[in-house]
Amino acid sequence: MAKKKEVTVEERLRALYDLQLIDSRIDEIRNVRGELPLEVRDLEDEVAGLNIRLEKLVSSLEVIDNDIASKKNLIEESKALIKKYSEQQKNVRNNREYNSLTKEVEFQELEIELAEKHIKEFKAQIEQKKQVIAETKERLKERETHLKHKKGELDAILAETEKEEQALIEKSETYKTQIEERLVAAYVRIRTNVKNGLAVVPIERGASGGSFFTIPPQVQVEIASRKKVITDEHSGRILVDAALAEEQKAKMEKMFSKL
Incomplete structure (x- = not known):
C-alpha cells in the first residue's frame, strides 16, 4: 500500500x-449585487401592502354605498308612514288620537332628517376615500415601475454572475476538503x-x-x-x-x- x-x-x-x-x-x-436583492424584496412588500390597502378602501366604499342605500330605504319608509299617519289624522275621533299621530309624524320627520344627515356624511367619506384611492393608485403605479426597473437590474446581474458564483462556491468547498x-x-x-x-x-x-x-x-x-x-x-x-x-x-x- x-x-x-x-x-x-x-x-x-x-x-x-x-x-x-x-x-x-x-x-x-x-x-x-449589493443591496439590490433587499431593495427588490422591500419594493415587493410595499407593492403587496399597497394592493391590500386598495382592496380595503374599495371594500369600505361598498360598505358605505350599502349604508347609503339603507338610509334611503329608511327615508322612503318614513315618508310612507308620514303619509299613512297624515291620512289617519283626517279620521280621528279626538284630540288625543290626533296628537298621538302628530308625534308619530314628527318622529318620522326626525328620522328622515337624521338619515339625510348620515347620507351627507357618508358622501363626504366617499369623496375622501376616493381621494385616498387615487393617491394610493398613483403611489402603487410608481412603486410597480420602480420594482420592474430594479428587478430588471437584478436579473441582468444574476444572469451575468450566477453561473460563476455557483462554480466558485463549489470550488471553495472543494479547496476546503484539501486543507x-x-x-x-x-x-x-x-x-x-x-x-x-x-x-x-x-x-x-x-x-x-x-x-x-x-x-x-x-x-x-x-x-x-x-x-x-x-x-x-x-x-x-x-x-x-x-x-x-x-x-x-x-x-x-x-x-x-x-x-
Missing part, C-alpha cells in the same frame, strides 16, 4: 491563499471576524495586507521561508509572502477566466 504523501506547510499556505482568492471573488460578485480541518476552522473564524473577509493576506511594504502595523524583519524572513503558518499578532490574519501571493494570484486568475 502506497504511503500517503505528506502535505508541506508551503502547500498548505498556497491552498489557504487560493481559498482566500476564491472566497474574495465570491465577495466581489455579491458586492456587485486540514483545524486550518479551515481558523480561516473561517478569522474571515468572519474581519470586516473585508480577508483571512489570508500577503506582506506589503513590510506590513500585513490592509494593515499599518509593521512586521519585524525576522518574522518576515520566517514567513518567506514557508516553514510554518504565521499569523499577524494585531489582526490575527494568516500571513504569506508577496512572491507566493503573486504566484497564486496568476494561477487563480487563469482559473477564474475559464468559469
Whole structure:
C-alpha cells in the first residue's frame, strides 16, 4: 500500500491563499449585487401592502354605498308612514288620537332628517376615500415601475454572475476538503471576524495586507521561508509572502477566466 504523501506547510499556505482568492471573488460578485436583492424584496412588500390597502378602501366604499342605500330605504319608509299617519289624522275621533299621530309624524320627520344627515356624511367619506384611492393608485403605479426597473437590474446581474458564483462556491468547498480541518476552522473564524473577509493576506511594504502595523524583519524572513503558518499578532490574519501571493494570484486568475 502506497504511503500517503505528506502535505508541506508551503502547500498548505498556497491552498489557504487560493481559498482566500476564491472566497474574495465570491465577495466581489455579491458586492456587485449589493443591496439590490433587499431593495427588490422591500419594493415587493410595499407593492403587496399597497394592493391590500386598495382592496380595503374599495371594500369600505361598498360598505358605505350599502349604508347609503339603507338610509334611503329608511327615508322612503318614513315618508310612507308620514303619509299613512297624515291620512289617519283626517279620521280621528279626538284630540288625543290626533296628537298621538302628530308625534308619530314628527318622529318620522326626525328620522328622515337624521338619515339625510348620515347620507351627507357618508358622501363626504366617499369623496375622501376616493381621494385616498387615487393617491394610493398613483403611489402603487410608481412603486410597480420602480420594482420592474430594479428587478430588471437584478436579473441582468444574476444572469451575468450566477453561473460563476455557483462554480466558485463549489470550488471553495472543494479547496476546503484539501486543507486540514483545524486550518479551515481558523480561516473561517478569522474571515468572519474581519470586516473585508480577508483571512489570508500577503506582506506589503513590510506590513500585513490592509494593515499599518509593521512586521519585524525576522518574522518576515520566517514567513518567506514557508516553514510554518504565521499569523499577524494585531489582526490575527494568516500571513504569506508577496512572491507566493503573486504566484497564486496568476494561477487563480487563469482559473477564474475559464468559469
